[in-house]
Amino acid sequence: MASARRREVIVMGGSAGAVDALATILPSLPADFSLPIATVVHLPPDRVSDLAGALSYRSAVRIKEAEDKEPLTPGCVFVAPPNYHLLLERSGHLSLAVDDPVHFSRPSIDVLFESAALAYGPRVLGILLTGANEDGASGLLAIHRAGGQTLVQSPESAVASAMPSSALLLEPRHDVLPLEEIGPFLLQLHRTGWEA
Amino acid sequence: MTDAQDPNGEDVELELHLLLESIYRKYHYDFRSYSEASLQRRVRAALVHFGCPTISRLQERVLHEPSIFTELLRYLTVQVSDMFRDPTYFRAIREKVVPYLRTYPSLKLWVAGCSTGEEAYSLAILLSEEGLLEKSLIYATDINPESLRRAEAGIYEVERFVRFSENYRLAGGRGSLSDYYTASYSSAVLDRCLKKHILFSDHSLATDSVFAEVEFVSCRNVLIYFERDLQDRAIGILKDSLSRKGFLGLGMKETLRFSAHADSFHDFSPEDKLYQKL
Ligand SMILES: C[S@@+](CC[C@H](N)C(=O)[O-])C[C@H]1O[C@@H](n2cnc3c(N)ncnc32)[C@H](O)[C@@H]1O
Numbered sequence: 001m002a003s004a005r006r007r008e009v010i011v012m013g014g015s016a017g018a019v020d021a022l023a024t025i026l027p028s029l030p031a032d033f034s035l036p037i038a039t040v041v042h043l044p045p046d047r048v049s050d051l052a053g054a055l056s057y058r059s060a061v062r063i064k065e066a067e068d069k070e071p072l073t074p075g076c077v078f079v080a081p082p083n084y085h086l087l088l089e090r091s092g093h094l095s096l097a098v099d100d101p102v103h104f105s106r107p108s109i110d111v112l113f114e115s116a117a118l119a120y121g122p123r124v125l126g127i128l129l130t131g132a133n134e135d136g137a138s139g140l141l142a143i144h145r146a147g148g149q150t151l152v153q154s155p156e157s158a159v160a161s162a163m164p165s166s167a168l169l170l171e172p173r174h175d176v177l178p179l180e181e182i183g184p185f186l187l188q189l190h191r192t193g194w195e196a
Numbered sequence: 197m198t199d200a201q202d203p204n205g206e207d208v209e210l211e212l213h214l215l216l217e218s219i220y221r222k223y224h225y226d227f228r229s230y231s232e233a234s235l236q237r238r239v240r241a242a243l244v245h246f247g248c249p250t251i252s253r254l255q256e257r258v259l260h261e262p263s264i265f266t267e268l269l270r271y272l273t274v275q276v277s278d279m280f281r282d283p284t285y286f287r288a289i290r291e292k293v294v295p296y297l298r299t300y301p302s303l304k305l306w307v308a309g310c311s312t313g314e315e316a317y318s319l320a321i322l323l324s325e326e327g328l329l330e331k332s333l334i335y336a337t338d339i340n341p342e343s344l345r346r347a348e349a350g351i352y353e354v355e356r357f358v359r360f361s362e363n364y365r366l367a368g369g370r371g372s373l374s375d376y377y378t379a380s381y382s383s384a385v386l387d388r389c390l391k392k393h394i395l396f397s398d399h400s401l402a403t404d405s406v407f408a409e410v411e412f413v414s415c416r417n418v419l420i421y422f423e424r425d426l427q428d429r430a431i432g433i434l435k436d437s438l439s440r441k442g443f444l445g446l447g448m449k450e451t452l453r454f455s456a457h458a459d460s461f462h463d464f465s466p467e468d469k470l471y472q473k474l
Pocket residue numbers: 098273274275276277278281308309310311312314315337338339340343399400401402403415416417418447
């Protein structure tokens with residue numbers, strides 16, 4: 001049943017070092033990239049920053065701050081706004097929420113990943129990048145258990161290895177790639193039509 | 197929160213649907229058009245709290261043990277608030293909306309989804325500093341009775357006032373926030389003269405209709421928990437409650453842009469999420 005395993009959405013998360021990691025990955029994607037990407041990056045809470053703007057400048061794909069109840073359109077990277085959780089809805093929309101922080105983080109990667117696992121199950125590709133805490137590990141496990149594809153940035157290629165390492169501790173069967181290979185890997189899947 | 201059985205998404209959706217339907221039929225609280233993703237999260241937290249392995253088991257308990265429902269409401273609704281949350285919003289009310297409010301002989305304001313009261317008290321302080329409180333009545337409504345009780349008491353943990361005070365200052369506060377509360381050991385109680393002008397009561401944007409005619413309504417971080425259709429219903433109620441040229445304030449990540457009622461409002465100060473009814 002290859003068709004049942006077609007990926008339809010990518011979720012990505014990271015903290016320390018993740019802005020640079022995204023700045024490495026996203027420029028490899030073409031403007032007609034066929035999947036939507038939802039991302040959570042932890043930033044210091046007091047830093048009001050235009051992450052989408054900062055990432056946009058070298059990338060062909062469209063990068064924007066996620067808005068509540070916005071449709072998850074292909075070829076667009078949606079970035080969680082500071083101080084809001086970002087979730088995927090079964091209806092194909094994004095939602096924002098102000099529930100308490102998880103792992104001291106809002107937005108939290110676990111919140112995004114767990115919502116993706118529940119709403120999209122095997123149709124999700126989850127990618128956990130560099131980071132200094134455990135957020136994302138149990139969310140990535142949820143995606144794995146729901147039959148989705150899971151990828152972890154290799155701890156050796158990470159600015160902070162705690163995040164990828166915790167994910168691999170929970171589930172050693174996640175795929176692992178060094179940072180420079182993640183973009184080309186996505187490009188390859190894009191060209192072959194996302195069949196797993 | 198991992199689940200040993202890991203039921204698939206469709207089963208969980210079905211169970212959630214049945215739970216919400218039961219709650220609606222038995223308790224008349226309507227969560228059926230709330231955003232599913234975050235509701236699912238909170239229901240999962242409730243399962244852990246109540247020691248229920250499945251949503252269906254929780255449903256059975258909710259139906260047969262009404263006392264559980266009050267406790268469950270704590271999970272179904274999100275009680276996260278602060279005084280002067282998003283200080284720029286309150287600064288904008290002070291600088292841009294107050295000049296209009298001054299022109300009315302008396303004022304009615306409405307805080308819809310007031311949670312434990314922080315937003316309503318913030319507004320009362322702002323009005324008091326602008327010399328408008330004496331002619332104002334603030335309605336503050338929510339669906340969570342426990343939160344409404346706490347809102348009415350106006351007692352908050354003293355540690356929270358560090359952030360509240362910083363927010364107050366950034367919001368353009370004219371004095372010191374400590375002018376408005378009395379602290380004892382671990383808690384602080386807000387002044388009676390603020391409370392006198394606030395009427396807390398039960399009202400649901402999902403099931404009730406127009407609340408009262410008001411000149412200003414603030415509904416923040418409530419609509420993001422609703423699906424589009426319910427957002428439209430709720431905004432319709434807010435709109436119908438506003439007098440002509442009345443103001444609507446939303447949360448920093450909420451907007452009228454996609455709403456069916458967008459045409460009934462003027463973009464008064466969209467960066468501050470302030471709209472004016474035409
Ligand atoms: C996140 S709090 C927002 C509190 C405050 N407005 C603020 O922004 O700080 C959301 C509140 O909306 C309330 N709420 C949820 N559904 C509601 C409904 N149908 N009608 C009115 N209030 C509702 C919840 O009980 C909760 O107190």
